[in-house]
Amino acid sequence: MPGCIGAIDCAHWQWIKCPKALARQYHDRKGKRSAVIESVCDEDTYIWHFFILAPGSFNEKNVLASSPLMLDVNAGVWPPPILSYTLNGRTRRLLHYTADQAYPRYHIFAMPHPAPNTRKLLVYNRLQEAVRKDAERLYAVMPSRFNIVLHPTRFTTVERMINTGKTVAILHNMAIECTRTGFLAHHIMQGAPGITADRMGRQADGNASGRDDGRDEDAGGHGFFVNDWPRGPGVWGPPMPAGDQGRDP
Amino acid sequence: MYNEPWWKRSVNATGRLQSHPIQKLVAALRVLGYGEAYDRPDEYCRLSRSTICEATRRLTDLIVGSGSRLTYAVLSRTS
Numbered sequence: 344m345p346g347c348i349g350a351i352d353c354a355h356w357q358w359i360k361c362p363k364a365l366a367r368q369y370h371d372r373k374g375k376r377s378a379v380i381e382s383v384c385d386e387d388t389y390i391w392h393f394f395i396l397a398p399g400s401f402n403e404k405n406v407l408a409s410s411p412l413m414l415d416v417n418a419g420v421w422p423p424p425i426l427s428y429t430l431n432g433r434t435r436r437l438l439h440y441t442a443d444q445a446y447p448r449y450h451i452f453a454m455p456h457p458a459p460n461t462r463k464l465l466v467y468n469r470l471q472e473a474v475r476k477d478a479e480r481l482y483a484v485m486p487s488r489f490n491i492v493l494h495p496t497r498f499t500t501v502e503r504m505i506n507t508g509k510t511v512a513i514l515h516n517m518a519i520e521c522t523r524t525g526f527l528a529h530h531i532m533q534g535a536p537g538i539t540a541d542r543m544g545r546q547a548d549g550n551a552s553g554r555d556d557g558r559d560e561d562a563g564g565h566g567f568f569v570n571d572w573p574r575g576p577g578v579w580g581p582p583m584p585a586g587d588q589g590r591d592p
Numbered sequence: 593m594y595n596e597p598w599w600k601r602s603v604n605a606t607g608r609l610q611s612h613p614i615q616k617l618v619a620a621l622r623v624l625g626y627g628e629a630y631d632r633p634d635e636y637c638r639l640s641r642s643t644i645c646e647a648t649r650r651l652t653d654l655i656v657g658s659g660s661r662l663t664y665a666v667l668s669r670t671s
Contacts, residue, residue: 490627497629506652511624513655 344441344474346428347453349383349391351412351440352478353403356380356395357495358504365501371399375495378504380482381406382512383440386474388481389519395508396501403445416451441475485515593617598650611639616647623648 361369361376369376377399383392397406407413415421422438429435442452455471456464486493489511498504593599599617602610619637622628623644630648631641639647 489625491624492627494627503649503652506656507624507648509656510652514624 344453344470345430346435346438347441347474348422348438349385349440350475350478351381351383351392351442351446351452352475352482353379353381353406354482355399356492356504356508358399358498359495360497360499362499365398368398368400372402375399378501378508379406380508381410381412382478382481383412384478384481386477387519388477388484388515390481390485390512390516393509393512395505404447407446416449422451441471441478443475485511488515488518593654596650596654598646611643615639616643617651619644620647620651624651 355371355373355375355377356379357375357377358369359376366376369378371377371379378395379397379399379401381392381394381397381403382390384390392410392412394406394410394412397409401409412421424436426438427434427436428438437450439451439453442454444454444457446452446454448454453471455468455475459465459468491507492511496504496507498507593613599613601612604610615637616639619633619639622633622636623630626633629641630645633639633644634641637644
């Protein structure tokens with residue numbers, strides 16, 4: 344999707360050794376004790392934003408309101424206003440995340456249309472689901488890689504739980520960088536226009552470690568995706584005929 | 593990890609070598625990766641469960657606290 348900078352989703356991590364003092368707070372809607380993980384990832388399931396602090400009684404809206412991601416968005420710091428994308432001849436500056444319908448209707452979220460009845464909306468929903476499924480896939484890939492997330496945790500303090508969750512996320516990112524040579528996010532980060540190194544360095548401090556030295560082959564300018572855009576009916580839906588683009592069926 | 597004295601191999605008062613750092617690290621990673629309890633990988637790594645607990649705690653604190661901030665960065669798919 345043009346202008347999309349990741350897919351956002353939440354998941355619950357069950358906590359069976361939750362202290363009684365925190366039991367009400369961490370009581371989720373299924374009757375268990377759990378903490379909520381909020382994350383933003385891309386199609387490599389590389390985690391770009393990871394927030395594990397919220398008690399299980401929060402839904403996605405509450406988690407979002409307390410997450411540092413939304414603090415930056417509300418402060419106007421994020422997404423960076425120097426980036427733009429062009430779609431149908433119109434240039435927009437606000438990049439967006441793909442989210443599901445549980446999120447509030449902010450303009451930073453591209454949500455599926457609730458009742459798609461035109462071909463334009465159907466194609467949009469299909470495209471949106473194709474991007475959004477990566478956020479769901481993260482919650483299958485990361486627990487299968489680090490099974491400690493899969494099982495209900497037995498920590499007795501919140502700090503241990505947060506540290507373990509962050510560790511798993513960092514190790515997951517390191518594993519993704521190790522498994523692939525042509526790492527997509529590095530290309531995108533290198534090719535992003537106007538992004539200074541320190542902003543990237545916030546993310547790449549501990550887990551990138553300069554591994555992408557010898558393979559910057561095509562990240563010269565911005566727009567890594569321009570020629571490598573995935574095409575075909577399997578991903579983006581059947582190609583529409585040239586005559587009725589965007590019309591109703 | 594090299595700067596942390598806990599991860600170095602130590603010698604106790606009777607002169608015996610204590611557990612190797614790789615033992616502790618493997619035990620901590622087995623706890624994280626396989627979701628095992630602390631007293632599960634003790635036969636594999638020949639450590640006690642309290643050592644494995646401490647190794648896991650120290651590993652997580654090291655990774656999270658060592659300036660590696662996992663936050664969002666830009667992901668530009670624009671043209």
